[in-house]
Amino acid sequence: GNSDDATIEGTFTILDAVNGSGMNGVAVTTSRGETTTTGADGSATVAVSQNGQFSVSLNKDGALDHLLFGPTGLEDFEFVTFMATEFLVQTVTSQLNASPAEGTGLLVVGIDYDNLSPAVGATASVNAAHDSPWVIGGMGRPAFSNTIPNGGMGMVAFPGLLPGAVSVDVIPPQDAECTAFPSGGVMPNAPILANTVTVITYHCR
DSSP states (O other): OOGGGOEEEEEEEEEETTTOOBOTTOEEEETTSOEEEOOTTSEEEEEEETTSEEEEEEEOTTBOEEEEEEEOOSSOEEEEEEEOBHHHHHHHHHHTTOOOOTTOEEEEEEEEETTSOBOTTOEEEESSOOSOOEEEOGGGOEEEOSBOOTTSOSEEEEEEEOSEEEOEEEEOSTTOOEEETTTOSOOOOEEEOTTEEEEEEEEEO
């Protein structure tokens, strides 16, 4: 085929947000229409466009629909993410006494160092109206914040976004640089879908 059809391999490793183990039986569907199911280790490998963007949806009974998104380069990559069950999100929103409007989406901005440790102190913002962002701190406690906490998870969640595309800005920890994963550089505008968790990731060094 022509160069527009050139692909690389993306391995998507889906972890249970509650216990961190691989999630078996997650349907992983690419924007090219190819569907693969994760095995016992929570991983599935699919072809995605090189030097473009990947847009991969995750579906599993009892879990919220997830959309993984990011810019690609020429290298194969592994994208590790947690998949939130409906119960987990209900628990967090009730602990925070929050209730996003029907038909809105949730954007999760992952910010890790290249070794996958959380980029503590990094801050994320989104250029669209949303409810108060939250993070998961030590002991799995949620709190309203848009800064990666010490001892918690390397992610900031932005609930209550209307469907569309949003641009994200990340301020790295002091003396660090953060770029869009996997290709590096700037994160393209991220797609937000109703009743779906969109996940994008930055890596810092």
